[in-house]
Amino acid sequence: MDAVITYVDGLDPVWQAEYAAAVGGEILTKRYRDWGTLKYLLRGIERHIPSVDHVILLVSGIPQVPSWINQDEVRIVLHKDIIPEEFLPTFNSTTIEMFMHLIPGLSEEFLYFNDDMFPVMDCSKEDFFRDGKSVIGFAHHLFAGGKYKKRVRNSDHQARAALGKRPGLTFVRPQHTCSPMLRSQSEAIYDFSKDVIFKVVSRLRTTRNFNQYLFLDYLYYKGLTVPGKISNKHLSPAVHTPESIASNILSPSTKLLCINDVHLKDEDFIRYRKAVLEAFESHFAEPSRFEL
Numbered sequence: 443m444d445a446v447i448t449y450v451d452g453l454d455p456v457w458q459a460e461y462a463a464a465v466g467g468e469i470l471t472k473r474y475r476d477w478g479t480l481k482y483l484l485r486g487i488e489r490h491i492p493s494v495d496h497v498i499l500l501v502s503g504i505p506q507v508p509s510w511i512n513q514d515e516v517r518i519v520l521h522k523d524i525i526p527e528e529f530l531p532t533f534n535s536t537t538i539e540m541f542m543h544l545i546p547g548l549s550e551e552f553l554y555f556n557d558d559m560f561p562v563m564d565c566s567k568e569d570f571f572r573d574g575k576s577v578i579g580f581a582h583h584l585f586a587g588g589k590y591k592k593r594v595r596n597s598d599h600q601a602r603a604a605l606g607k608r609p610g611l612t613f614v615r616p617q618h619t620c621s622p623m624l625r626s627q628s629e630a631i632y633d634f635s636k637d638v639i640f641k642v643v644s645r646l647r648t649t650r651n652f653n654q655y656l657f658l659d660y661l662y663y664k665g666l667t668v669p670g671k672i673s674n675k676h677l678s679p680a681v682h683t684p685e686s687i688a689s690n691i692l693s694p695s696t697k698l699l700c701i702n703d704v705h706l707k708d709e710d711f712i713r714y715r716k717a718v719l720e721a722f723e724s725h726f727a728e729p730s731r732f733e734l
Contacts, residue, residue: 450506482722627666
């Protein structure tokens with residue numbers, strides 16, 4: 443079982459120049475800023491998910507790789523290694539997700555992590571995969587209000603189409619956590635949907651995009667998921683105080699935490715970031731083999 447992590451540092455001047463040249467305008471700070479927590483995701487994988495064989499960091503270019511990363515232990519894969527040139531550079535995570543399964547040598551079973559998801563308690567491989575199936579919970583939705591829900595619905599409809607199923611009155615949404623993926627099944631729906639995927643991928647997000655749920659929905663409709671949810675809690679500065687987030691890190695009640703960024707004033711961001719980093723440094727005091 444491998445772990446694939448997508449990462450972006452919006453403060454990287456090379457990345458900023460590419461962004462400005464490609465799309466212009468102001469950088470969306472919330473989406474691209476770095477909280478400095480990647481090392482704690484890696485420490486969490488080492489301590490709490492020992493069944494992970496290899497860690498792959500997927501980035502736009504070498505300048506995006508943090509200087510402290512031990513490249514003998516973390517495999518670096520660049521966007522250009524898997525994404526067709528006509529779609530690069532991209533600043534859209536959903537575009538990256540369409541090609542993630544093309545990483546050379548990727549294991550059949552792999553976990554996909556955004557860099558805001560953290561293992562904080564011990565996890566077994568069976569928390570994510572059982573008998574060749576993915577373990578993940580799904581919710582059902584009727585209305586696709588908002589840009590995000592439209593991408594979720596798009597993914598559901600395409601997954602159904604790949605299996606000869608008609609769109610239903612409702613659509614499914616996998617739980618927001620790390621995603622247990624099956625490479626061969628991702629390849630199968632990609633091969634079926636390639637022409638459609640190439641028409642809807644974009645450098646910035648649009649309501650026409652699919653997202654990673656395309657691959658999870660395909661597993662769901664094909665009967666390759668196990669009912670039940672991954673033990674996960676979602677934390678957001680929009681509804682949680684810095685003290686509350688820190689408390690959940692120090693005394694977790696679920697195996698994984700997702701700490702999602704929101705629009706914050708600079709002074710609030712500094713306050714939240716300080717609390718989060720101090721809590722993680724206390725919880726994960728020992729460096730991992732993934733660090734120099």
